Amino acid sequence: MNKLIAGKKWLGSVMAGLVLVILAGDALAHGERAQLASMRMRTVHWFDTKVEPLNIKVGDIVTVTGKLVTSEWWPKHMPSIDETVFLNMGVPGPTFLRLHSEVNGVPMMRSTAFPLGKVYEYKTVMRARVAGRYHVHPILNVKDSGSLVDKGTWVEVAEADTDAPFVNEVTTLPGETIDLETYALKGVYTWHLIWIAMGVAYLLYWLLRKELFIPRFIRIRELGADRANELLTKKDFVVSSVFFTVTLAVVLAGYLWAENKYPITIPLQTGLVEVEPIEIPKGGLAVEVDHATYDLAGRSLSMKFQMTNNNDSPLRIGEFLTANIRFLNPNVDEGEIYEGEEMVSTDGLTASVDTIQPGQTVAVELVASDALWEQYRMTGLIHDPDSRFAGMIFYYDENGQRYFQEVGGAVLPNFF
Amino acid sequence: MSEIQENGLGAVETKARLLDLKSLDSPKAMKLYRRFDGIIILILFMFLILGVQIQFTLTAGDWDYWIDWRDRRWWPLVAPFSLLLFIAPFTYGIWARVRLPIMATAVTLLLCLVSWLSRYLNFHEFTHFPLSFVFPSTYIGLGILLDCALAISRSLLVSSLVGGGLFGALVYPINWSFMAPYKVPVEFNGMLMSVADLMGYQYIRTTTPEYLRIIEESTLRTFGGSVTPLTAVFSALCGMVIYMIFLWVGSWINGLDKYTKRIV
Numbered sequence: 001m002n003k004l005i006a007g008k009k010w011l012g013s014v015m016a017g018l019v020l021v022i023l024a025g026d027a028l029a030h031g032e033r034a035q036l037a038s039m040r041m042r043t044v045h046w047f048d049t050k051v052e053p054l055n056i057k058v059g060d061i062v063t064v065t066g067k068l069v070t071s072e073w074w075p076k077h078m079p080s081i082d083e084t085v086f087l088n089m090g091v092p093g094p095t096f097l098r099l100h101s102e103v104n105g106v107p108m109m110r111s112t113a114f115p116l117g118k119v120y121e122y123k124t125v126m127r128a129r130v131a132g133r134y135h136v137h138p139i140l141n142v143k144d145s146g147s148l149v150d151k152g153t154w155v156e157v158a159e160a161d162t163d164a165p166f167v168n169e170v171t172t173l174p175g176e177t178i179d180l181e182t183y184a185l186k187g188v189y190t191w192h193l194i195w196i197a198m199g200v201a202y203l204l205y206w207l208l209r210k211e212l213f214i215p216r217f218i219r220i221r222e223l224g225a226d227r228a229n230e231l232l233t234k235k236d237f238v239v240s241s242v243f244f245t246v247t248l249a250v251v252l253a254g255y256l257w258a259e260n261k262y263p264i265t266i267p268l269q270t271g272l273v274e275v276e277p278i279e280i281p282k283g284g285l286a287v288e289v290d291h292a293t294y295d296l297a298g299r300s301l302s303m304k305f306q307m308t309n310n311n312d313s314p315l316r317i318g319e320f321l322t323a324n325i326r327f328l329n330p331n332v333d334e335g336e337i338y339e340g341e342e343m344v345s346t347d348g349l350t351a352s353v354d355t356i357q358p359g360q361t362v363a364v365e366l367v368a369s370d371a372l373w374e375q376y377r378m379t380g381l382i383h384d385p386d387s388r389f390a391g392m393i394f395y396y397d398e399n400g401q402r403y404f405q406e407v408g409g410a411v412l413p414n415f416f
Numbered sequence: 417m418s419e420i421q422e423n424g425l426g427a428v429e430t431k432a433r434l435l436d437l438k439s440l441d442s443p444k445a446m447k448l449y450r451r452f453d454g455i456i457i458l459i460l461f462m463f464l465i466l467g468v469q470i471q472f473t474l475t476a477g478d479w480d481y482w483i484d485w486r487d488r489r490w491w492p493l494v495a496p497f498s499l500l501l502f503i504a505p506f507t508y509g510i511w512a513r514v515r516l517p518i519m520a521t522a523v524t525l526l527l528c529l530v531s532w533l534s535r536y537l538n539f540h541e542f543t544h545f546p547l548s549f550v551f552p553s554t555y556i557g558l559g560i561l562l563d564c565a566l567a568i569s570r571s572l573l574v575s576s577l578v579g580g581g582l583f584g585a586l587v588y589p590i591n592w593s594f595m596a597p598y599k600v601p602v603e604f605n606g607m608l609m610s611v612a613d614l615m616g617y618q619y620i621r622t623t624t625p626e627y628l629r630i631i632e633e634s635t636l637r638t639f640g641g642s643v644t645p646l647t648a649v650f651s652a653l654c655g656m657v658i659y660m661i662f663l664w665v666g667s668w669i670n671g672l673d674k675y676t677k678r679i680v
C-alpha cells in the first residue's frame with residue numbers, strides 16, 4: 001500500500017520530466033528558425049553541407065561533411081567562437097553513434113577555438129543506432145553563446161535486418177573488447193542492489209517497531225530533552241554498530257575488489273584541441289558595400305556594391321548565402337545542390353552585371369529574393385536591435401573555379 | 417505533577433500530557449497511533465522523494481546523470497554538499513522529536529530509487545541512452561554511516577564530525593566498486609581517453625557539449641596520483657561543516673513551531 005502510493009508520486013515527477021524533455025526536443029528540432037535573423041546571418045556561414053546516404057538501416061554509416069566560414073561581423077555582445085567551440089550534431093539524443101569527427105583534418109573529440117574570418121572543413125561519421133526519420137543538423141556549440149545550427153537534412157533509418165541487439169564494440173588499452181551498450185552494467189546492478197538491500201534493512205529495523213512516531217514523541221515530551229536519549233535501547237546501539245561496521249567493510253571491500261579487477265585506470269580526459277584554420281581562397285574580387293536595403297513586401301535583400309576584378313579571368317557572381325539560405329543565380333548556373341538539400345532558392349539571385357571583366361571596376365546590385373525569407377523568419381531582421389547583415393558571395397572564373405568571400409554592412413528596411 | 421507545573425505548563429496542558437502518556441498502554445489508542453504513523457511515513461517519504469529529486473537535479477544534475485562527468489575532483493565535492501544540506505534539517509527535526517536516526521538513509525535510498533526510475537524511463541526508454549552511460553551513483557552506504565554515527569554517539573556534534581566526514585570522504589570509494597571499469601583507458605584517434613570519455617563522445621548529446629563538463633582539468637596543478645585522497649580530505653572537511661551548519665538551520669526551523677503553537 002505504502003509502496004503503491006509512493007510509486008504514483010514518482011511517476012508524477014517522472015511525467016513532468018518527460019513533458020520537459022518533449023518540449024525541449026521539439027524546440028531543438030527546428031532551431032534553424034528560432035534564433036534572431038541577424039544572429040543567423042552574422043555568426044557562421046555554413047556551406048557545402050552534404051549528408052549521405054539518406055536512406056540507411058540501423059548499424060549503417062552516415063557521413064556529414066561541409067565547410068563553414070566564421071563571420072568577421074560576429075556580434076560584439078556575444079561571446080566569440082574564437083574562444084571555445086564544440087563541433088556537434090543535432091540529432092534527437094543518441095539515435096546515432098558518433099564514430100569520428102574532424103575539422104581541417106584534426107580529430108575533434110573535444111572542444112576547440114575558431115578564429116574569425118577563416119574557413120573550416122568538417123566531417124562527422126556516424127552509425128545509425130535507433131530507427132526513425134531524423135532531421136540531421138550540424139551544430140556548433142559556442143561556449144556562453146549557445147548553439148549555431150546549420151540547416152537540416154532528412155535521413156531515414158530503417159530497422160536492421162537482424163533482431164540482434166545493437167552492439168558498440170571497442171577494445172580497451174589493456175586489450176579487452178567491450179560492448180559499450182551494456183558495458184560493466186552487471187557490476188552496477190549488483191552493487192546498487194547490495195546498497196538498496198542494506199538501506200531497506202536499516203530502515204526496516206528502525207521503522208518496524210511497536211512504538212513509532214507518535215508514541216515516541218509523547219515519551220520524549222515526558223522525558224524532556226536531557227533524558228530523551230533513554231529512548232534508544234542497547235539493542236539499537238548494537239544494531240547501529242553492526243550496520244556501521246558492515247557498511248565500512250563493504251565500502252572498503254568494494255573499493256579493493258575494483259582496484260584489483262581494474263588495476264589500470266585514468267582520470268577523465270579533457271583539454272582544448274588546436275586546429276589550424278584555412279585562409280579564404282583569394283579570387284581577386286575587391287568588394288565594397290555601398291548600401292543594402294531589405295524590402296519587406298518583396299521579401300528581398302538588395303545590396304549595392306562597388307566591385308573591382310583583379311583576377312586575370314572574367315568573374316561571374318553565382319550565389320549569395322546568408323543564414324543558411326542559398327540564393328543561386330540561374331544565369332551562371334554553377335554551385336552543386338546535394339541530394340536532400342534544403343533552403344536552396346535556385347533562381348533567387350539576380351545580378352545587375354553578369355560578367356566583371358579583368359581590371360574592371362563596376363557598380364553591381366545583387367538582389368536576393370525568395371519566399372524562403374519568410375519561411376525561415378528572416379523578415380524579423382527589422383526587429384533586431386543591431387540591424388546589420390552579413391553573407392557570402394560565391395563567384396566563378398571562366399574555368400568554373402569557385403571563389404567566395406564574406407560581405408556585410410548596415411541594412412535599412414524599405415516598407416514600400 | 418508539581419515538577420511539571422514548575423516547568424511553566426498550565427493545568428490543562430499537564431492533564432492532557434498525562435492522558436497522552438496513559439494512552440500508550442491502551443491497545444485501542446496504539447492501533448490508532450500506528451495508523452497515523454503509517455500516514456506520517458507516507459507523507460514524509462513522498463515529500464523527501466520530491467524534495468531530494470529537485471534539490472539534487474538542480475545542484476548535482478549533470479554530475480550524476482553522465483558517467484563522463486563523475487570526475488575525481490568536483491563530483492565528490494558537489495554530491496555530498498548537495499545531499500548533506502538537504503539531509504541535515506530533517507535529521508535534526510526527527511532526532512529532536514522522536515529520536516530516530518533514519519533520515520540520511522531514507523533520503524539516499526529514496527534518491528537512489530527515484531534516480532533509477534528517471535534514468536530508466538527518461539534517459540533510457542525515452543531518449544535512447546544506454547544505461548551504462550547514465551546509471552545513477554549510490555550514496556546509501558554514506559547515509560547509513562551518517563545515521564549510525566548518530567545512533568551510536570547519540571550526539572549531533574559527534575555525528576557531524578564522524579558521519580559528515582565519512583559522508584564526504586567516501587563518495588568516491590563507495591562508487592568506485594562499479595565505476596572503475598569506466599575509467600579504463602582506450603586509445604581513440606591517437607588520443608588517450610577513458611571509456612567514460614569515449615561514451616560521452618559517441619553517444620551524442622546535442623545540448624550538452626564537451627566543454628560544459630566541469631571536471632578536473634590540468635594534471636599540472638595536482639600532485640601526481642594523490643588527487644583522490646586530497647579531494648577526499650577536503651570533501652570530508654566540507655561535509656562536516658556543511659552538515660553542522662544545516663543542522664543548525666534545522667534547529668532554527670524546528671524552533672519555529674513555538675509560534676505556530678501559540679497561534680493554535
Ligand SMILES: [Cu+2]
Nearest residue numbers: 029030135152
Ligand atoms: Cu530541423
